[in-house]
Amino acid sequence: MPLIQPLLDGVYPTVARGEGIFLYDTEGKRYLDGCSGAVTTGLGHALPEIVRAMTEQAERVSFSYRLQFRNEPADELAALLEDLAPGDIRWTFFVNSGSEATETAQKMAVQYWTESGRPEKNVVLSRNLSYHGITLGALSLSGHAARRRLFEPLLARNAVVTPPHCYRCPLDKTYPGCDLACADDLERHIERLGDDRVAGFMVEPVIGAAGGAIVPPAGYFARIREICDRHDVLLIADEVMTAMGRTGRMFAMEHWDVEPDLIAVGKGISAGYAPLAAALASDRLVQTIRKGSGVIMSGHTYSGNPLSCAVGLAVMRYVLSHHLVERAAAAEAGMRERLEALQRRHPMIGDVRGLGMMWGLELVADRSTRTPFPAAAQRAARVKEAAQDLGLLVYPALSGADDRPGDAIIVAPPLTTTDAELDLLCDLLDQALEAVEKDS
Numbered sequence: 001m002p003l004i005q006p007l008l009d010g011v012y013p014t015v016a017r018g019e020g021i022f023l024y025d026t027e028g029k030r031y032l033d034g035c036s037g038a039v040t041t042g043l044g045h046a047l048p049e050i051v052r053a054m055t056e057q058a059e060r061v062s063f064s065y066r067l068q069f070r071n072e073p074a075d076e077l078a079a080l081l082e083d084l085a086p087g088d089i090r091w092t093f094f095v096n097s098g099s100e101a102t103e104t105a106q107k108m109a110v111q112y113w114t115e116s117g118r119p120e121k122n123v124v125l126s127r128n129l130s131y132h133g134i135t136l137g138a139l140s141l142s143g144h145a146a147r148r149r150l151f152e153p154l155l156a157r158n159a160v161v162t163p164p165h166c167y168r169c170p171l172d173k174t175y176p177g178c179d180l181a182c183a184d185d186l187e188r189h190i191e192r193l194g195d196d197r198v199a200g201f202m203v204e205p206v207i208g209a210a211g212g213a214i215v216p217p218a219g220y221f222a223r224i225r226e227i228c229d230r231h232d233v234l235l236i237a238d239e240v241m242t243a244m245g246r247t248g249r250m251f252a253m254e255h256w257d258v259e260p261d262l263i264a265v266g267k268g269i270s271a272g273y274a275p276l277a278a279a280l281a282s283d284r285l286v287q288t289i290r291k292g293s294g295v296i297m298s299g300h301t302y303s304g305n306p307l308s309c310a311v312g313l314a315v316m317r318y319v320l321s322h323h324l325v326e327r328a329a330a331a332e333a334g335m336r337e338r339l340e341a342l343q344r345r346h347p348m349i350g351d352v353r354g355l356g357m358m359w360g361l362e363l364v365a366d367r368s369t370r371t372p373f374p375a376a377a378q379r380a381a382r383v384k385e386a387a388q389d390l391g392l393l394v395y396p397a398l399s400g401a402d403d404r405p406g407d408a409i410i411v412a413p414p415l416t417t418t419d420a421e422l423d424l425l426c427d428l429l430d431q432a433l434e435a436v437e438k439d440s
């Protein structure tokens, strides 16, 4: 078995094909893709429009090197993103994964300050409940203890800022009486370091893998923007999981009318049809570098690859022409209703939270005290396995701050999912939760 699997000795079915929101394994078993893989396949599988665009591009040219040529799909997709992106965000740097997108954004922030004559502004802050990617630069900013632990000696930074986790407030406060103390914690850290040192602050609009779809309270991001402005700190939104419609807005930060200086996107931009991600940057930032060195110091062999960009362009055109962002917004109430109905049936669901078509269920041993399951109970993993046995895919996530155990699962089906398919999803999830409860 020379292939290194996630669990080296794990047993995984072999995928044979996908159709709509379903995947089929080589034994013919069907799986409802209740979490879009890793919150990625927002359009479902094997859409003829995307396959056609991919084939047509492959027949013309699959690869050209960015130091030798520009290519039309990359130019057209960047122009489309310029139209869609909020505020002053205009420029796109294509990469291949979300981790590369957050790292590129981090580097662009530091380069911007260096080229503005302030090279000592080179620290990027982040929250201690977050996931920004698995490569070393991205992991450095991630508040995800399990993924960091082995590599701490290689990581440049610690994720230190308090997250807005109202269900288990790390500051033991309650909203709104807390007056957004978690947002003010950013200012405390900036002042501790000195704002002449801090280049940027990276945040997920909705905390995904490390939190199970944690949505910040009203006013949180407005306060964060104010703090960043007061201290000349760039706001970097990691929208790798949330962007391109998942939360019912093209970019999740639009929910709070807050404009970041840099945005990392991934997953939804090519909906799993090709590896593609990007760092999007404000005009102010890029013009400063343009007048300085004239070079964004980053890039990969496959950056702006014509085949991936043609796929991304076809995906984004499909998202727009099928009004999938509006569809995700319209699905929000129904998803909440269905998941809260499940919560009433299953005491282990402590909290239901989310936006659009990105939802988290926090799993607890005791709902009245919000006591998490011990890590050894592997609750999220067991629900994921029971669901998969029944033909449903859900995404296991964490739900607590670094020093606390906690389980959550993410439910985030393709944005194309119909009401009948949502009913089927919840019915299968109901059965999976029941199976785990009976077995405990």
Ligand SMILES: Cc1ncc(COP(=O)(O)O)c(C=O)c1O
Residues within 6 Å of the ligand: 038, 096, 097, 098, 099, 100, 102, 131, 132, 133, 134, 204, 208, 209, 238, 239, 240, 241, 266, 267
């Ligand atoms: C918010 C966020 N940022 C970054 C990443 C890293 O993306 P990738 O796995 O494509 O490197 C992820 C992946 O789950 C993510 O959810």
